[in-house]
Structure formats: structure tokens, C-alpha cells
Amino acid sequence: MNTQKKITGILCFLQCFVLTVLAESLPKDTIFRYLASKANYEEENIPNYDLPNPLIMKNGSTINTLKQWNQKRRPELLRLFETEMFGKAPKHPKDMHFKILTEDKNALGGIATRKEVSVYLTKSDKHYFTVLIYIPNKRSGAVPLFFGLNFKGNHTISLDPGISYPTPEKQKEFLWKRLPPRGIAAARWPIEMLMENGYALATIYRGDIDPDFDDAFKNGVHPLFYKKGQHHPANDEWGTIAAWAWAMSCAMNYFETDKDINTSQVAVFGHSRHGKAALWAGATDQRFAMIISNCSGCGGAALSRRAIGETIQAINQQFPHWFCRNFRKYNSKENTLPFDQHELIALLAPRPVYIASATEDQWADPKGEFLSGVHATPVYEFIFGAKGLDAKEMPPSDTPLQDGSIAYHIRSGRHDITQYDWKQYVKFADKWFRK
Structure with a gap:
């Protein structure tokens, strides 16, 4: 034996x-x-676990008031997620500036104005990322905005020939493949539908910020902020997902200068790994008025302690660049985490948040995503007096729960973002932005 x-x-x-x-x-x-x-996909094989209470401090004291939450518990949780998971990001650079590269007021057959805006991070015009923006032409005043990252280049979200391709130095993810063709991801981006409903849309190609592979942080924004002699982020410093979230916050600085965008009504959204970035962007920048997580899974909305589907060890092995190196301490040791993902949702309170799953996406643990909304609800209700997720049991598929500040649905189908998802997000945004 x-x-x-x-x-x-x-x-x-x-x-x-x-x-x-x-x-x-x-x-x-x-x-x-x-x-x-x-991976484990069976509920009966979930390890025993106790979730940390978002209203109890590390020292054991209980949070009872809004002042205590804002001054004590929220900063404590934010610091824990920064140092142990996502990594600390630098402050916005003082030399950051913007330039409108192109503008077409008759895009998409005349229904939209298309802008391409460069966000520069230094005094020179060498380092930047490009924000693609569509604004409905049929509008009176500034409009609300949906804002998220895209996977393969701004040009992939539409057949619109006016969208620029990524510059050659920003195509690091495609060194061994052809650059994806124009419009290949258009099904995920219902631009015309959003324009018809009075919403602007903005997106950034994530490779403009930091490429999605382990390049030892040489080809993205990280080297701009290294200290003298530094060649790699420290163990508690930002990984790729934190860099994406940080750049989205930088873009928010531009939106505040654009008279066509209502910056009090910006919904930050993301699918899959970009859903993780959207949640972290919403946690670290409270200017985002709504946060949408679509199939974000492990490191996003799904509870880590359930260890179903993708686990911390699996995500750190496959994507070692996503999180800070401190996060690797919790490989196969989920119960030692000083937080769990319901507390990431709690950091978004009292702003509306939408969590979405898919029935065939067991790798992302749909039930764990739903439970994060359930266990974040006490912060919304007890501290802010807002209705959280109005359910204790998962709803049937294709039956959205949108009555509270935390919304949820599980859609039939696979890991994707679909027209069905978008219709729910627009309906939810209408509820909060059209009051």
C-alpha cells in the first residue's frame, strides 16, 4: 500500500x-x-468550503454601515484582490493624451458616426492604443455607451471598410497566423441594433494594450512603467487582465472629453477573459455605471472554492500571464484564498451588474457564477438598501432575472456572446439608464 x-x-x-x-x-x-x-464537473465532488463573509473584516469585526464599508471593508477587499490576484496597476500617466485619428459621420449607411481615437501614454506619440467608437446619429444630446474589449482587432467587429487594422507592431498575437479578416467577429457585435436603440459602442483590441500570450511582459504597456533595472512585474504587480482593465479606465478619461457620450451611463462589458477584465475595471474604477460579465468563469464571476471546471491551478498553468504571480500560491488551495469572487461582485455595489452563463459552458461553472451574485446580495441590500439578486436557486435556461441591481441569466448554448445575450443587456440598461 x-x-x-x-x-x-x-x-x-x-x-x-x-x-x-x-x-x-x-x-x-x-x-x-x-x-x-x-476537470471535475460533478456537484457531488465539490470540496467542502466556507465562503468568506463580505461584511466581515480580516480582523473579525463586522461592517454595519455605509461609512464602514466605504472607509474600511471596500479598501481592504480591493487591496486583497490587487496584491493576491490581479496585481497592482500604476496610476494613469500624467502625460496621457488623446487624438481623433479618423471620423466618419455617415458610417454604416448613415446611421452612425464612427470615430477612431488614439490614447497616448507618454509625451511622444509612440505608445498608444486605439478606441473604436460608434455613436448613433439619431440622438438628442449625449448617449449611453457599451464599452468592451475585442479579441482579434477592431476591424473584426464589422465589415465596415473604414475601420483601421492594428498596426504591425500590435499584431504580436498573430506572428504564426494570418491577421483575422475584416468582420469575422461581427456576429458578436450587434452595432446596428445598439444604434437603433440609442446606445453608442466602443471597443479596444486587447492586443493594442497587452498581447494575450506569455511574452514575459515585453510587448505591452508594462515596460513603460518598470522601475530602473526592472524587467518583469513584481509578484504583486499587474498581469495582463489588470493591464486590460487599467487601459479601459484610461479610455474612460477620453470618454469624459467626448460631448456625444454620457459618461454617467457607461456600461463596461466583456465575454470570457474579457469578462474578467470588465469586472476588475468596474471594481477599480467606479466611474463605470454598469458592469456586464458574460461567461467570465474562473477569475471572473465563478466562485473559486467550488473547483468545478476551470480551477485556479488550471488557469495559472494555461495562462500564466493573466494574473499576478502571487495568485499561484492558491493553486489547488482555494480554501486558503482571503476572498472569493462574490466579493469581487460586492466591490461593484451599488451599481447594477449583469452576470450571464451558458448551459454548455460547464468549464466556466455557471452555478458558481450565479452563486456569486447570490452571495454578493447582502452588500447591496444591507449596506446600500438596493435589491440584489432576487433568487436563491438558479433559474431555468433562457429565463432572465432582472428585477434587482444584480441580474442573471443562463442561456441555452455554448461559450459565446450572442444576440440573445445582447438583447438582455440592452433591456437591463434601459431599466437603469432610461429611468
Whole structure:
């Protein structure tokens, strides 16, 4: 028996060693398939866990008032997520400035004005990312805005020939592939529908900010902020997701200068890994008036302690650049986390937040996403007097819960963002922005 245990232990060690050492050379889809095949998807196999109470401080004292939340607990939670998960980001650079690169007031057959805006991070015009914006032409005054990252370039969200391609130096993610064609992701971006409903849309190609692969943080914004002699973020400093969220906050500075955008009604949204970034952007920048998480899973809306589907260890092995290095301390040790993702949702209070899942997306743990909304509800209700998520049990598929400040639905289908999702987000935004 002892010999068998030793052999099992050695095999487990070798498995982890191989995954860790070869993670950089194996194709990401190969690693994903292996990790997904080994994941737990059964409720009965969830480990025992106790969720931390968002209204109890680390020292054991209870939060009872809005003042205590704002001055004590919220800063404490924010600091914990910064140092142990996402990583600390720098302040906005004082030399940040903007330039409108292109503007077409007759885009999409005349229904929209299209702008491309460069956000520069230094005095020179060398380092920047580009914000693509569509504003409905049929409007009276400033309009609310949906704002999120895209995966493969601004040009992929529409067949609109006026959208610029990423500059060559920003195409690092496509070194071994062709640049994705124009409009390939248009199904995920219902621009015309948003224009018809009176909403502006803005997006940034995430590779303009920091490419989505482990490049030792050489090709994105990180080197602009290294201290003398520094070549890599410290263990508690920003990873890629924090960099994406930080850049979205920088873009908000531009929106505040644009008379066509109602900056008191900006909804930050994201699908999958971009949903994680949207949640963190909303937590760190309270100017975002609404936050939308679409299938954000582990590191997003899903509770880490459930260890269903993608786990902390799996996400750190496949995407070691996403979070700060301190987060690796919690590989297979979810119960030692000083927080869980319901407290990330709580950091958004009292602003409206929408959490969405998909029935075939078990890797993202839909139930864990729903439960984050449930367990964030006491902060909304007790501290702010706002209605949270009005349910204790998951709703049937395609049956949205939108009565409270925390909304939820689980859509039929796979890991994606669809027209159905967007219709719910517009309906939810109408409720809060059209009052």
C-alpha cells in the first residue's frame, strides 16, 4: 500500500512538472483539452468550503454601515484582490493624451458616426492604443455607451471598410497566423441594433494594450512603467487582465472629453477573459455605471472554492500571464484564498451588474457564477438598501432575472456572446439608464 501511494505521488508530481515546464511550448488548445478532460464537473465532488463573509473584516469585526464599508471593508477587499490576484496597476500617466485619428459621420449607411481615437501614454506619440467608437446619429444630446474589449482587432467587429487594422507592431498575437479578416467577429457585435436603440459602442483590441500570450511582459504597456533595472512585474504587480482593465479606465478619461457620450451611463462589458477584465475595471474604477460579465468563469464571476471546471491551478498553468504571480500560491488551495469572487461582485455595489452563463459552458461553472451574485446580495441590500439578486436557486435556461441591481441569466448554448445575450443587456440598461 505504501509503495502504491509513493508511485501515485511520483506520477502526480511528474504530471504537474510536465505541464508547468512545457506550458510555454505546447499549443494552448492542447493544454486546454488536457486540463478540461481532467476537470471535475460533478456537484457531488465539490470540496467542502466556507465562503468568506463580505461584511466581515480580516480582523473579525463586522461592517454595519455605509461609512464602514466605504472607509474600511471596500479598501481592504480591493487591496486583497490587487496584491493576491490581479496585481497592482500604476496610476494613469500624467502625460496621457488623446487624438481623433479618423471620423466618419455617415458610417454604416448613415446611421452612425464612427470615430477612431488614439490614447497616448507618454509625451511622444509612440505608445498608444486605439478606441473604436460608434455613436448613433439619431440622438438628442449625449448617449449611453457599451464599452468592451475585442479579441482579434477592431476591424473584426464589422465589415465596415473604414475601420483601421492594428498596426504591425500590435499584431504580436498573430506572428504564426494570418491577421483575422475584416468582420469575422461581427456576429458578436450587434452595432446596428445598439444604434437603433440609442446606445453608442466602443471597443479596444486587447492586443493594442497587452498581447494575450506569455511574452514575459515585453510587448505591452508594462515596460513603460518598470522601475530602473526592472524587467518583469513584481509578484504583486499587474498581469495582463489588470493591464486590460487599467487601459479601459484610461479610455474612460477620453470618454469624459467626448460631448456625444454620457459618461454617467457607461456600461463596461466583456465575454470570457474579457469578462474578467470588465469586472476588475468596474471594481477599480467606479466611474463605470454598469458592469456586464458574460461567461467570465474562473477569475471572473465563478466562485473559486467550488473547483468545478476551470480551477485556479488550471488557469495559472494555461495562462500564466493573466494574473499576478502571487495568485499561484492558491493553486489547488482555494480554501486558503482571503476572498472569493462574490466579493469581487460586492466591490461593484451599488451599481447594477449583469452576470450571464451558458448551459454548455460547464468549464466556466455557471452555478458558481450565479452563486456569486447570490452571495454578493447582502452588500447591496444591507449596506446600500438596493435589491440584489432576487433568487436563491438558479433559474431555468433562457429565463432572465432582472428585477434587482444584480441580474442573471443562463442561456441555452455554448461559450459565446450572442444576440440573445445582447438583447438582455440592452433591456437591463434601459431599466437603469432610461429611468
